[in-house]
Amino acid sequence: MSQRPSIKDIARLAGVSPSTVSRALADSPRISQATRERIRRIAQEVGYAPSLAARALVTGASPVIGVVAPSLADPYIASVMRGLEAASQEHGYQRLVASSQGDPAQELAMVQMLAGHNAAGLIILSSRVREGYTPLLEKLAMPVIFVNSLHVGDRVFNVMTDNEYGGWLATSHLLRMGHTRIAYLGGPERGRSHAARAAGYRRALEEAGLAFDPAWVIPGDGSIEAGREALHWWLNQPDPIRPTAIFCYNDLSALGLLAEAYQQGVAIPDDLSIVGFDNIPMTAISIPPLTTVEQRAEALGRYAVASLLAALATKPVTDIILRGELVPRASVKRLEAHD
Amino acid sequence: MSQRPSIKDIARLAGVSPSTVSRALADSPRISQATRERIRRIAQEVGYAPSLAARALVTGASPVIGVVAPSLADPYIASVMRGLEAASQEHGYQRLVASSQGDPAQELAMVQMLAGHNAAGLIILSSRVREGYTPLLEKLAMPVIFVNSLHVGDRVFNVMTDNEYGGWLATSHLLRMGHTRIAYLGGPERGRSHAARAAGYRRALEEAGLAFDPAWVIPGDGSIEAGREALHWWLNQPDPIRPTAIFCYNDLSALGLLAEAYQQGVAIPDDLSIVGFDNIPMTAISIPPLTTVEQRAEALGRYAVASLLAALATKPVTDIILRGELVPRASVKRLEAHD
DNA sequence: AAAAGTTGTGCAAACGTTTGCACATTGCGG
C-alpha cells in the first residue's frame, strides 16, 4: 500500500459505490446499519484518512482557522494561542499559524496565503497594519476576527482587552499608593495596544490633577532589552524630580527592568515601583513578584474562536471587550502622604 | 465580486483557455511574452489567489509543513518554533501547527489529520509516543522529522539535542565545583529527553566514583510548579546528607525552584546550587541568573526544516545530533574541597 | 392486485487546478 487509500479503494473492497462509502462515513441516515458498519470497519483496517484538500474543494471550505500573529516567542501570544488551541480543538477546527515578524507587509501576505487555503475564517492577533486592510478584507470570502486591534468591515469582528482601562487601572493603582511622579515605558509604536495603554495612563494622571509629560513616556518595544534600557533612562534622570514609579507596556519589559535594577543595585520597590501588563506566568515567580494587570489572554483566544464560529453560523456577532483586573504583588511600594 | 475569482474567470476576461492562464501564471516557457503579461495584469486586477486545495489535489502535495508539539506555552518549544518558522518561511513553506497537550493518543490523531491535508512533510517535536508509531508512519506518504525523540522508518529522520551529554555536562560541572551530593529533578515520564538527561546524570556520577541513588531522582514534569515542589522535597531531606545541588530537567522548573527558595528563605547558591537546561531567555534575568545547558532550540528548528527539505528533494539525509554548551551563571557555588 | 410509499444504493456532475497530448499557425530551408 504505497499510496494513501482513497474512498474508491474502500468502495472496491466493500463492493459498493464511492458515494455509498462517502455517505456511510458521513453518517448519512440513508445508509443501512449493516453497510455502514462494514464500510467503517474496512476504512479502519486500511487506515483511511480523508483528503481534506478534495473535501475543501467541493464544499468550498476546510476545517482550518487561519491564525496570524506577530511573533510566537512572546509569552502573551503563547497564552492567547493556548486559548485558541483549546477552543478550536473542541469544535473540530485546526489552525494554520503564520507569523509576520511584526512586519505589516508580511502580515498582509500571510492573510492572502491563508485565504488561498480555503480557511473557514481568520484570526489576526495584534495586527500591525493600520490602514490598507479594507480592500483586502472585502475580497475575502471568510469572516475575520481581530484580537487586540480594531478594524471594521462586512464580516469583520473584534475581540480585545480594554487597554485604555488597563492603563488607567495600573496608573490609578500607583496614584492610590501615593505616587505622583509616574513614567510610562511604551510598547511597539505601530500597535494599537500601546496607544490605548498610554491614553489610559494619561487619563488617570489628568483625573488626579497631574500634568501629562511626554518626556516621561519612555520609548520601548515590549522586549526584555527595552526594560533594561528603561532602567538606565531612569538612572539618568536628575534625582529630585526622578519618577518614583514606572508603568510598563508589558510584563516582559517590566521583568527586564527588574533584572537590570537588581544588577545596578536599585531596590525594587524601595527605590522604584513597577507595574507591568499581561500577567504572564513568569510574573508570579519574579523577584519581587510583579504587580501587573491581568489581560486574560487565554480568554481572548477562546472568545476569538467563539466569535468566529458564530460568524460562520451567521449568528449575530458583536465586538467583545474584556476588562482585566489589577494583580497586586510586591513591586509597588506605598508612599507616605507628605503632609 | 462575491465569490473568489478562479482561473476560469481570468481566462474569460483574457479571451484564452484556462490552461493558458495556468501556464502563464506558472511561468511556463511555452507562453508568449505578450499573453503572459496580459494575463498577469488581469489576475492582479481581479485579486486572484490560487486555490491551494485544488492545487494540492492535483499535484498531490501542498506547500505546508505539518508541525506537532506537545504544548505551545513552553518557552523552549517557542524557540524551536521560531527556528522552524524562519527556515520554512525562507523556502516558501507554511506551517500547520497542532498541539497534542502531551497526550500520546492526541498526538497520533494530529498526525493523521495533517496527513489528510496533503502536507509536504511532518515535523514532530518531543513526541510522547514511544511505540506504536511504526504502523502509522508506514502508511504516510510523506517524510517525517522527529525533533528530540528517536524513531526509525523509511522516510523518518531525527534531529536532536544530545541530552545524555547535556545531563552529563550539567552534572560534571557540579562535580567540578566540588559538589558530591547532587539530586536530579526529572521531567515528563514518557519523554525521551528526560530519560537521556537522567542517564547522563548517572554516568557523570559513576565516572566520579559516586553511587547513583534512585531516591535522589525527584519526580517532576518540567513545570514551574514541579520546581516549587522540588524545593519542599529538599527541605524535607534530613540535614546532614541533604543534597548540596540539584540538576533540573529544564529551566522552567529550575526557575520555579528558585522562586520558592526565595520565598522560603533558602539562599541560592549559598544553601543550594541549581543547574537548569534549555537556556530560555528568562534564565538570563532570573535572580540569581541561572547556570544552565544551552539547548540551541532555534537551531534545532532550522535543522529540522533543512532535513525535511532534503528528504523532499530525495537527497541523502542523516540524523543530526546537536551538542549544547554549559552556560555558567550565578546559581552554582564552588564548594571547598575538604582536603 | 395495483398504487403508493419507504429504504438503500448508484450515477454523474461539480469543485479549481495541472499537464500530456493534439492542433493550428507561422517561418524556414530545400
Next chain:
DNA sequence: CCGCAATGTGCAAACGTTTGCACAACTTTT
C-alpha cells in the same frame, strides 16, 4: 511550392470528495 520544425494555444483527463437525482427492491396501504 511542399514539407518540417518551432512556437503558441486549447482539449480533456485527472486528483478525491460530496450531493442532487434517479432507480430498484421491498413493504405497506387501498
